[in-house]
Amino acid sequence: MSSQPDRRRRLLGLQTLLLGMLCGLLVIPASSVFLDEFGAGNLPWAYIAGAVGAIVGTPILARAVMRWTLAQIGVPVWGFVAGLTAAGWVLLERDGGAWISAPLYVAFPLVILIGFFLVGGQAGRLFDVREMKEHFPRVVVGFPGGFLVAGVAADGLIAWLGGVHRVLPLGAAAALGLAALTSLTNRRFPERLATIPPRVEAVVARPPVRQLLGDRYVLLLLVYQMLSQLGTQLVDFLVYERAAARIDGADELGTFVARFTTALNVIDLFFLLLVAGWLLRRFGMRLGLSLNPGVVTVFVAAAVVGALVSGIDSALVFFLVLAARVSDIAFNDGATRTALNTAYQAVPDSDRLSVQAAIEGLGVPVAIGLTGVILLVLNGRLGVGAFGIAVLTLGVGVAWAVFGVLVFRAYRWRLRHGLERRLLVPTALDLADAATRGEIDRMLRSGDERLVWLAASALASHSHRIDRLKELAAGTGRIAEAAFLELATTAPSEAERLAVPYPSDDLSGRGFHARAMGGDLEALRQGVASSEPAVRSAALVAIKLLGDRALPVADDIISRGGRQASVVARALAPSAAVAALLEHHVEHADRDVAHAARRALARCATWTAPDGLIDRMVEGDARHAARALAAHQALPESAAVLRRSLLDEVDLAARMSLSALALGPERELVHDVERALRSGDSRRAAHALEALELHLEPAIARRVIPLVDPRMSPADRLSGLPAGTGLSNRDVRLTLADIADDPTGVWDRSWLAECARQTRSLLGLA
Amino acid sequence: MTDRLLTIQRVALLDSVDFFRGLSAHVLASVAAVATEVQHAAGSRLMDEGADGDCMFVVAEGRVAIDQGGLRIAELGVGEVVGELAVLSPGPRNATAFVIEPALLLRLDAAVIDELLLDHPEVARGIIDVLVRRLRSGLQ
Numbered sequence: 066m067s068s069q070p071d072r073r074r075r076l077l078g079l080q081t082l083l084l085g086m087l088c089g090l091l092v093i094p095a096s097s098v099f100l101d102e103f104g105a106g107n108l109p110w111a112y113i114a115g116a117v118g119a120i121v122g123t124p125i126l127a128r129a130v131m132r133w134t135l136a137q138i139g140v141p142v143w144g145f146v147a148g149l150t151a152a153g154w155v156l157l158e159r160d161g162g163a164w165i166s167a168p169l170y171v172a173f174p175l176v177i178l179i180g181f182f183l184v185g186g187q188a189g190r191l192f193d194v195r196e197m198k199e200h201f202p203r204v205v206v207g208f209p210g211g212f213l214v215a216g217v218a219a220d221g222l223i224a225w226l227g228g229v230h231r232v233l234p235l236g237a238a239a240a241l242g243l244a245a246l247t248s249l250t251n252r253r254f255p256e257r258l259a260t261i262p263p264r265v266e267a268v269v270a271r272p273p274v275r276q277l278l279g280d281r282y283v284l285l286l287l288v289y290q291m292l293s294q295l296g297t298q299l300v301d302f303l304v305y306e307r308a309a310a311r312i313d314g315a316d317e318l319g320t321f322v323a324r325f326t327t328a329l330n331v332i333d334l335f336f337l338l339l340v341a342g343w344l345l346r347r348f349g350m351r352l353g354l355s356l357n358p359g360v361v362t363v364f365v366a367a368a369v370v371g372a373l374v375s376g377i378d379s380a381l382v383f384f385l386v387l388a389a390r391v392s393d394i395a396f397n398d399g400a401t402r403t404a405l406n407t408a409y410q411a412v413p414d415s416d417r418l419s420v421q422a423a424i425e426g427l428g429v430p431v432a433i434g435l436t437g438v439i440l441l442v443l444n445g446r447l448g449v450g451a452f453g454i455a456v457l458t459l460g461v462g463v464a465w466a467v468f469g470v471l472v473f474r475a476y477r478w479r480l481r482h483g484l485e486r487r488l489l490v491p492t493a494l495d496l497a498d499a500a501t502r503g504e505i506d507r508m509l510r511s512g513d514e515r516l517v518w519l520a521a522s523a524l525a526s527h528s529h530r531i532d533r534l535k536e537l538a539a540g541t542g543r544i545a546e547a548a549f550l551e552l553a554t555t556a557p558s559e560a561e562r563l564a565v566p567y568p569s570d571d572l573s574g575r576g577f578h579a580r581a582m583g584g585d586l587e588a589l590r591q592g593v594a595s596s597e598p599a600v601r602s603a604a605l606v607a608i609k610l611l612g613d614r615a616l617p618v619a620d621d622i623i624s625r626g627g628r629q630a631s632v633v634a635r636a637l638a639p640s641a642a643v644a645a646l647l648e649h650h651v652e653h654a655d656r657d658v659a660h661a662a663r664r665a666l667a668r669c670a671t672w673t674a675p676d677g678l679i680d681r682m683v684e685g686d687a688r689h690a691a692r693a694l695a696a697h698q699a700l701p702e703s704a705a706v707l708r709r710s711l712l713d714e715v716d717l718a719a720r721m722s723l724s725a726l727a728l729g730p731e732r733e734l735v736h737d738v739e740r741a742l743r744s745g746d747s748r749r750a751a752h753a754l755e756a757l758e759l760h761l762e763p764a765i766a767r768r769v770i771p772l773v774d775p776r777m778s779p780a781d782r783l784s785g786l787p788a789g790t791g792l793s794n795r796d797v798r799l800t801l802a803d804i805a806d807d808p809t810g811v812w813d814r815s816w817l818a819e820c821a822r823q824t825r826s827l828l829g830l831a
Numbered sequence: 832m833t834d835r836l837l838t839i840q841r842v843a844l845l846d847s848v849d850f851f852r853g854l855s856a857h858v859l860a861s862v863a864a865v866a867t868e869v870q871h872a873a874g875s876r877l878m879d880e881g882a883d884g885d886c887m888f889v890v891a892e893g894r895v896a897i898d899q900g901g902l903r904i905a906e907l908g909v910g911e912v913v914g915e916l917a918v919l920s921p922g923p924r925n926a927t928a929f930v931i932e933p934a935l936l937l938r939l940d941a942a943v944i945d946e947l948l949l950d951h952p953e954v955a956r957g958i959i960d961v962l963v964r965r966l967r968s969g970l971q
Contacts, residue, residue, distance in 0.1 A: 488946050491857065492864040494839055504839050519846050522856035523839060740949050 085211020116434025893934030
């Protein structure tokens with residue numbers, strides 16, 4: 066049975082396959098007839114016409130996505146494209162119908178634009194930010210695949226059918242297929258696709274352009290997309306301009322376009338299938354946004370140098386222009402499309418589709434139109450020629466690469482700060498206010514224990530009210546007890562002064578505090594180990610109150626390990642001496658203690674981790690998790706209790722990794738990530754993991770992400786961890802012996818050992 | 832509308848609600864700061880059965896009646912909560928609430944409760960206690 070992401074990917078992949086076929090079967094006849102009939106000099110007019118059409122249509126599209134589902138938009142759009150393509154075929158069968166090649170050629174970039182808007186929009190609703198990075202490259206594979214099919218089919222069919230235009234009915238059929246698939250996808254996932262995002266009214270009220278300009282991130286995306294399109298169009302123009310200069314006749318040009326399209330898409334397909342996914346997983350968004358402009362710029366720069374050396378008409382320059390086009394297509398499909406669709410995920414759900422529609426529906430056509438105008442002015446009016454266009458393309462490529470870096474930085478910042486949304490902020494009571502002071506006094510006099518505690522707590526949070534608290538603590542009864550404990554938390558030295566005059570042999574309550582704070586560390590040690598919860602609590606309060614004076618006892622208890630050690634580590638009040646003590650225990654053999662020590666150390670704000678400590682902790686956690694996962698995979702399902710216990714070890718290792726990271730410069734981010742992971746919201750969790758990955762050193766991220774990603778199965782986690790961190794043997798008997806006997810002491814968990822012994826008996830391996 | 836309750840009074844009110852048992856005064860103060868006061872005259876309707884709900888109320892003054900399927904199932908007074916089920920588990924309201932004595936209520940949005948549950952898991956204990964008590968009283 067296929068999983069949900071697989072089904073989503075398959076349906077979207079089929080859509081891009083048909084989109085590629087449609088585009089191929091549209092552009093091959095349209096460009097060939099257009100170039101033959103009107104010449105390359107008129108290509109800029111086609112660009113401008115396309116831009117005008119898209120600019121007129123964009124506001125309609127931006128508003129449409131707020132009112133209708135993507136299927137309600139997609140089905141009529143593809144129906145219209147099918148009709149236009151079929152009409153083109155009918156007209157080209159007649160004499161004098163070549164003019165239709167112009168609107169068909171104009172429609173080509175618009176079909177790609179609308180197609181990827183519709184597919185990307187569906188993907189944005191169906192995938193979270195991490196699924197997008199993982200699955201979208203495979204969705205895009207369909208596009209060059211379809212283009213390839215179209216190129217091969219057209220190459221074989223042109224001569225057989227008796228004209229390049231006779232492949233157009235196949236394009237119309239592909240458009241109808243797209244309409245059907247869009248509708249089917251909507252029916253398969255109605256909960257995600259058959260609804261319109263909430264809060265759209267607020268967006269409708271604001272024109273998309275103003276909205277774009279008001280948000281720096283969206284503005285950066287718009288400029289990046291425009292530069293991307295400008296670069297693509299200029300390279301595309303150079304290819305057709307050079308081809309038209311070297312090849313005569315519509316059918317010959319058609320054959321060249323079909324063969325070039327085939328070669329281009331074979332390379333694109335190989336890149337997408339073999340390299341793109343790995344590159345994005347390995348290097349992420351940074352590469353996704355920079356690869357395409359970087360490589361295109363290098364090829365165009367080489368073409369400019371080639372033109373200077375051997376002339377613009379040389380075969381070398383033609384080859385380098387073709388190479389730039391091939392790399393642009395491959396990297397655009399393999400990296401840029403996925404990176405941009407992922408980048409849209411940093412825009413709130415309610416705005417995402419309208420922003421996407423505005424950027425792609427407005428930015429792309431404006432860039433196409435701008436290309437047309439630039440070409441008309443430079444190539445037509447000023448007679449700059451192909452060399453000048455190549456130099457211009459080089460400049461555009463450099464700017465595009467720079468904006469790739471800027472978009473990446475903005476994306477990282479946006480993800481990070483998108484996690485920080487907080488409703489509850491620390492709020493202090495205003496005790497300067499007479500009404501509040503009167504209310505607190507009323508509560509203190511009320512005799513209601515609950516209100517007294519609350520009032521004492523309110524007083525304790527204000528240092529200038531400590532005197533009032535001291536008065537109350539010096540009394541007797543529950544009110545004094547409440548005041549004393551609040552005082553102990555906020556002003557330990559004052560509490561100590563009050564407690565010392567009351568020595569007592571009684572190991573409970575205030576008497577215990579008195580002895581412990583009087584320097585009786587043995588009493589403290591006994592108190593921590595007491596079977597009485599009240600005494601244990603009192604001992605922990607005393608440890609907190611005594612501060613650095615309790616450290617010898619605390620160090621001794623923590624070093625021994627066990628539950629008391631964890632509790633004591635958590636009870637220590639932050640100080641430089643406490644930090645120095647805890648630092649020695651963050652890699653404690655008892656992992657629960659190590660975890661508690663890390664948590665407590667994170668509260669010591671002035672402490673900074675020594676070089677290499679965090680890396681070492683994360684490495685140790687990953688190694689232990691991989692060991693537990695390998696053992697889990699080796700055991701049969703009948704060893705259910707042991708398998709579950711091993712997964713508990715993995716869970717602890719994941720939490721320990723995060724607590725280790727919280728000791729570094731990203732402690733606030735880690736805290737936000739932990740909250741997002743606890744929320745149970747898979748999209749929010751994915752967003753948090755993406756932010757974490759972008760802010761961590763890649764080597765650390767590769768160890769932490771497979772541990773904390775809630776979507777991963779144990780097998781996925783094990784394969785996601787760096788090689789060499791797991792057990793090499795997968796033999797059941799050896800695995801059980803390793804856990805039960807623990808010869809190297811790596812497991813150090815009596816419960817696991819007992820489970821392993823029980824499992825050995827259960828499986829008859831004792 | 833000017834708030835009638837001091838923050839300390841809101842904190843005391845929230846502290847009396849079982850849901851928030853165990854939360855420290857400063858956490859309750861942050862909850863009190865984002866709560867909004869609403870006043871209703873006797874006879875006004877607070878929520879409708881079947882309607883979508885994204886908030887709950889704590890009764891600060893007055894009384895509120897809870898009707899389900901046309902039958903009165905409870906009357907709630909000071910320190911009791913109204914509409915908490917739709918906040919804990921998103922879905923339509925399962926009862927209608929009427930104000931039967933002029934009421935002052937603190938409104939808390941679902942997002943606030945979600946954040947509390949994330950940052951202060953001890954809140955869950957209070958909620959479980961309340962729900963278990965109701966379940967038991969329903970079974971008896």
